[in-house]
Amino acid sequence: MxxxxxxxxxxxxxxxxxxxxxxxxxxxxxxxxxxxxxxxxxxxxxxxxxxxxxxxxxxxxxxxxxxxxxxxxxxxxxxxxxxxxxxxxxxxxxxxxxxxxxxxxxxxxxxxxxxxxxxxxxxxxxxxxxxxxIAREVPGAADGLLPHLVRGGRFLSTLLISPPQAGKTTLLRDLVRQLSAGVPRLGLRGLKVGLVDERSEVAGCLRGVPQRDVGPRTDVLDGCPKAEGLMLLIRALSPEVVAADEIGRPEDATAVMEALHAGVAVLATAHGSGLADVRRRPALAELLRVGAFERAVLLSRRRGPGTVEAVLDLAREVVA
Amino acid sequence: MTLKLVGAALTVLAPSWIGFQIAARYGRRPVELRGFQNGLAVLVTEVEYGATPMPDALRSAARAAGPVAGAILADAARRLEAGGGITPGEALSDALAEHRGSVCLTPADEEILAALFPVLGASDRHDQVRHLRLALDRLAAAEAEAADERRRYERMYRYVGVLSGLALVLILM
CATH class of the missing domain: 3.30.450 (Beta-Lactamase)
Structure with missing residues (x-):
């Protein structure tokens, strides 16, 4: 094919x-x-x-x-x-x-x-x-997931947890696209999204211009370290949601906290095969402890890349 | 008598023309070498400070390189943009081969360019600039030599042409 x-x-x-x-x-x-x-x-x-x-x-x-x-x-x-x-x-x-x-x-x-x-x-x-x-866009990859991440027309800060090659970048991209475009059936208007794309994988920028569909209200900071990038976006581009792939270092955690204090929702991914894995990494454990994320999504390759294993409500730890 | 005069004039003109042609080649070589140097100097700037993509860099080099070298550089930019899986080095070599009839460079001069072309666009900025500067130095040396030859031979070939024409007339008379 x-x-x-x-x-x-x-x-x-x-x-x-x-x-x-x-x-x-x-x-x-x-x-x-x-x-x-x-x-x-x-x-x-x-x-x-x-x-x-x-x-x-x-x-x-x-x-x-x-x-x-x-x-x-x-x-x-x-x-x-x-x-x-x-x-x-x-x-x-x-x-x-x-x-x-x-x-x-x-x-x-x-x-x-x-x-x-x-x-x-x-x-x-x-x-x-x-x-x-080969870059493959899967528009609609997040269709099933998104309703769990929205409450009262508001996007809840989410951490996507996934082992390698389980489709976390694809899912992140589609979430960014849908948040940016707005989803009327969920009562979600289009949000301004700031995306830090350190390894140019999410938006696939060529000379700064996204080659993948990341939505009409998305600004992409290409090739920038995540911590610094998140701060820049918050300072300069007044986003309503910031997104970053693979957070995990202490400075990333500081930047995420900074975003939350500024009232900006965060969408991020992390390597791991479960919540326990993530809790073993100090920076992420701290973020989870203070309740930075309201939702955690566990992914696997069980039924092909992008299989959603569970959506956790971190405020209550209830599986959706 | 008139016929004889016309004949004599033609006999003088033909070798003179040949002499002037040879002299002109000596005159054009340093100019073309200078043209290539001007072009490459622009290329250095484009690569070093502009990081301009090769076709655009070649085109702005062509504008600075005078008619002969400029035509070759512009032709290479066109070939490169046409695609077909060719590298900048091949585009330049093909362009040079195409224009070979109209350039007055010696094989040694062309060798300088042939050594540079395959490297162009194939490595990082630092390396590109190093190769370009080396080629510039060699072209400058070739230009100095060409200017020296021009001084020595340009006028000589003109004289040789005219004088051999006159000699021929004397012999035939």
């Missing part, structure tokens, strides 16, 4: 030698394409929910890495250069952070040889691994 915009948003930026193969192989996948992994002199791999496959030289799928096509140095360098739109120097910050963002919000993870300076990565050279993560 080919994802929407695959040809224009992704294949345009891949070495022409590989495009035909990828098109054919992606079409043959049993599920939507999730990742394309291009590694120099190693088998070309496609990842989909629940499995992976290698691409044979004739574009067919194979389970045997030994029979797969192996992209060469030129494929890697050309793809990297095309993805950087022939201007690697213009994406220095992104390359240093290990990823580029394509139009459509697709993210390309980079690996190669790190050049360090005073213990920090200055840049990556000889890029030898590319991981193209």
């Amino acid at each position: 080919l994802p929407e915009g695959f040809e224009r948003e992704i294949l345009t930026y891949v070495s022409p030698r590989l495009t035909g193969l990828l098109r054919r192989a992606a079409e043959a996948l049993p599920a939507p394409l999730e990742e394309i992994r291009i590694r120099q002199d190693r088998p070309l791999q496609l990842v989909y929910p629940g499995g992976d496959a290698f691409v044979a030289p004739d574009g067919r799928l194979t389970a045997d890495p030994g029979r797969a096509v192996r992209p060469d140095h030129d494929d890697l360098q050309r793809t990297f250069q095309l993805m950087a739109r022939g201007s690697v120097y213009a994406w220095e910050e992104e390359v240093r952070g290990g990823f580029l963002t394509l139009e459509g919000g697709h993210r390309v993870g980079l690996c190669g040889r790190a050049v360090t300076e005073a213990g920090r990565i200055r840049t990556l050279t000889q890029v030898a691994s590319l991981n193209i993560r």
Whole structure:
């Protein structure tokens, strides 16, 4: 199955030698394409929910890495250069952070040889691994969840708790979109949302402009550390809701408290497989103790990414 | 008699024209080398301070580079924007090959550019600037040499053309 915009948003930026193969192989996948992994002199791999496959030289799928096509140095360098739109120097910050963002919000993870300076990565050279993560928007992912997070037309501060790859970013994005657009059936008017997108995963910004639908009343602070970003949004953009992905450090907790004191609702996510996991992390435990969040949502992959296991009312600890 | 005079005039003009042509090539080479240097200097600024994407950077370099180098840089920007999976280096090399007939650079001059092109756009700012500056230094050295040759040979070839024409007339008379 080919994802929407695959040809224009992704294949345009891949070495022409590989495009035909990828098109054919992606079409043959049993599920939507999730990742394309291009590694120099190693088998070309496609990842989909629940499995992976290698691409044979004739574009067919194979389970045997030994029979797969192996992209060469030129494929890697050309793809990297095309993805950087022939201007690697213009994406220095992104390359240093290990990823580029394509139009459509697709993210390309980079690996190669790190050049360090005073213990920090200055840049990556000889890029030898590319991981193209296909962005998928799931509008309506939060439809079932949202009614539990709204009371009397007011959005309640919520913490989404989820193990990796359980769809927490997708859910966060859809929540942001719906809060921003407003949900008349819940009596919720459109709210001004400030989103701190430290790793450019939620809004998939390209030169500061969101490539994913995050709603009409959303301001995105791209590539900014969460704590500082939350403060900036509260100070400068008068949001009614602030959202951030993966909070957990002490300074994040301070920023969340600051938001609540300013009367701004908070929507955040955290890694973990349950409330107990979250309580083990000091900064988050403190937030839960003082009642910063009114709702906690537990996610899992049990019935595919985005399975809502439980919605907890943290004020009363009642499962909804 | 008139016919003889016309013949003599033509006999003088033809070698003179050839001499002037050769002299003109000596005159144009330093100008073109300077053009490339102006273009690359703009590229340094665009890359270092503007972080401008390559097609736009090439286009503003083209505006500063004079007619010959400018045409090549602008052509490369066009090729790059047309897409088709080519890198900036390939776009520039193709553009240079396309215009080879109209440039007066020596193989050594083209070698300087050929060493720079594949690197352009392929690395971080620091590295780009380093390569661009190296190419600028080499082009400046080539320009100095070209100017020296121009001083020595430009007038000489004009004289050689005219004088060999005259000599031919004398021999034929």
